[in-house]
Amino acid sequence: MNIHFYKYQGAGNDFILVDNREMAVNHHHPAFIARLCDRRFGIGGDGIMFLQEKPGFDFEMIYYNSDGQPSSMCGNGGRCIVAFAKKLGVIAEETNFLAVDGPHYAKISESGEWVSLQMIDVDTISRDGSAYVLNTGSPHFVQETTDLKNKDVYHEGKAIRYNDTYRGEGININFIEDLGDHYFVRTYERGVEDETFACGTGVTAVALAMAKQKGLRGDLVAPIRVLGGSLSIRFHYDGERFTGIFLEGPARMVFSGSIDLELQ
Numbered sequence: 001m002n003i004h005f006y007k008y009q010g011a012g013n014d015f016i017l018v019d020n021r022e023m024a025v026n027h028h029h030p031a032f033i034a035r036l037c038d039r040r041f042g043i044g045g046d047g048i049m050f051l052q053e054k055p056g057f058d059f060e061m062i063y064y065n066s067d068g069q070p071s072s073m074c075g076n077g078g079r080c081i082v083a084f085a086k087k088l089g090v091i092a093e094e095t096n097f098l099a100v101d102g103p104h105y106a107k108i109s110e111s112g113e114w115v116s117l118q119m120i121d122v123d124t125i126s127r128d129g130s131a132y133v134l135n136t137g138s139p140h141f142v143q144e145t146t147d148l149k150n151k152d153v154y155h156e157g158k159a160i161r162y163n164d165t166y167r168g169e170g171i172n173i174n175f176i177e178d179l180g181d182h183y184f185v186r187t188y189e190r191g192v193e194d195e196t197f198a199c200g201t202g203v204t205a206v207a208l209a210m211a212k213q214k215g216l217r218g219d220l221v222a223p224i225r226v227l228g229g230s231l232s233i234r235f236h237y238d239g240e241r242f243t244g245i246f247l248e249g250p251a252r253m254v255f256s257g258s259i260d261l262e263l264q
């Protein structure tokens with residue numbers, strides 16, 4: 001099957017995007033999806049998204065992790081598919097689209113390279129030892145640490161993700177270092193089963209957990225550095241609920257192309 005695709009990245013979290021409005025690609029084949037995402041035998045990417053028609057919305061975002069399995073929400077992927085929709089002429093500067101965790105509003109800059117994506121509201125944060133556990137569209141474990149640049153994120157993240165508590169459903173593991181004027185975050189991602197250069201729902205989880213830990217309230221902004229660049233989270237916290245949560249940052253096309261791949 002010949003597939004025309006676009007490659008995007010949002011702060012180094014990279015994705016394959018396919019305009020599937022004609023429903024030409026039947027993507028319910030994990031081995032086929034995993035092969036497309038394979039960095040040696042395919043195009044390569046942390047995940048893949050199909051942009052599809054959906055009555056009542058500008059489009060629907062269908063997202064798979066690179067392991068080929070359907071996934072929960074992808075924040076950086078959501079920002080990249082908004083940039084993709086603008087490139088296709090499906091939207092102008094604002095959009096309401098449907099994703100796996102429900103409707104999302106987003107705004108995009110004139111340049112088409114800066115996207116602000118509204119995330120779902122959050123009203124539950126639990127603890128696991130000194131860590132925070134919460135769902136921002138995907139499940140996240142947030143652990144504050146020091147000397148993060150030298151941490152073995154792969155092995156330490158994998159050990160938590162596959163421990164007795166999380167082995168079943170899986171969870172994304174975020175390590176955060178508070179550097180005063182910003183947080184530095186590194187993430188081991190479920191479904192990629194490796195560290196990624198950024199995780200949008202992950203840095204969102206970090207921003208909310210740190211606000212709770214510090215007893216912050218009101219309209220807040222959390223500047224965050226990740227391996228692949230910078231992201232910013234804006235939100236309101238009244239001590240109970242986190243609302244008006246926006247994940248903001250770059251979303252850029254890297255290249256486009258086509259690939260001939262037979263269904264396994």
Ligand SMILES: N[C@H](CCC[C@H](N)C(=O)O)C(=O)O
Pocket residue numbers: 013046065071072073074075076077138139172189190191192198199200201202
């Ligand atoms: N790996 C995540 C989904 C993608 C999350 C990440 N790429 C983001 O930007 O939110 C999971 O399985 O929960």
